[in-house]
Amino acid sequence: MSLKEEFATRNFSIYGQWLGILSMILCFALGIGNIFTFRLLIIIFSAICLASSFVILFVEVPLLLRICPTSSGFDAFIRRIATNYMRAAAYLIMALVQWLSLLGGASSLIVAAIFLTATAICYSLAGLKGQAFVGSKTLGGAGIAQMVV
Template sequence: MTLKEEFATRNFSIYGQWFGILSMILCFALGIANIFTVRVLLIIFSVICLVSSFIILFIEVPLLLRICPTSASFDATIRKVSTNYMRAATYGVMGLIQWLSITGGASSLIAAAILLTATAICYLLAGVKGQAFVGSKTLGGQGVAQMIV
């Protein structure tokens, strides 16, 4: 299935997965960009944003759990985030944390908060509509991970 065919399925979990990848890229970039400030609170939220990007990477690209040397407890924790509702909750919490970064003053971390919240909404809509989670083949879902074992 090509990327165009995946988007044509109208499955919100596919949209959520791609929004998640965009969130990961944005969280990484904004985490690095905002870490070099003099405001301590903004530095803390930047570090949290940076850590979130790596968590998202392992959530959205399941192939990495097989090829990266991680601990068994980390793998078990990431594998728990497999349903649409769990992914919506995870992204919702990460988005809420970034929304709280406004308390230290406005910064570009608001963009990460918006995209994380949009990702949570996509996964929530997939859960509410009863759509099963479908991983994008482009990102290592459905059979790609088994091909390398």
């Protein structure tokens, strides 16, 4: 199934997964970009944003759990975030943390908060519509992970 065909399925978990990848890129870039400010709260929230990007990477690209040396506790934590509702909750928590970064003043971390919220909404809609989680084959979903073993 090509990327175009995946988007044509109208499965919100596919949209959520790709928005998650975009959120991961934004969290990484904005986390690094804001860590060099002179405001302590923004530095703390940018470090959290940077850490969130690595969590998102392992959640959205399951192939990495097989090829990267991680602890069994971390693997178990990431594997618990498997259903649409769990992913929506995880993204909502990360989004709320980034929305709280406004307490330290306006910064570009709000962009990460917006995209994390949009990702949480997509996964919530997939859960509410009863759509099963479908991982994109491009990102290591069904098919690719089997070839590595």
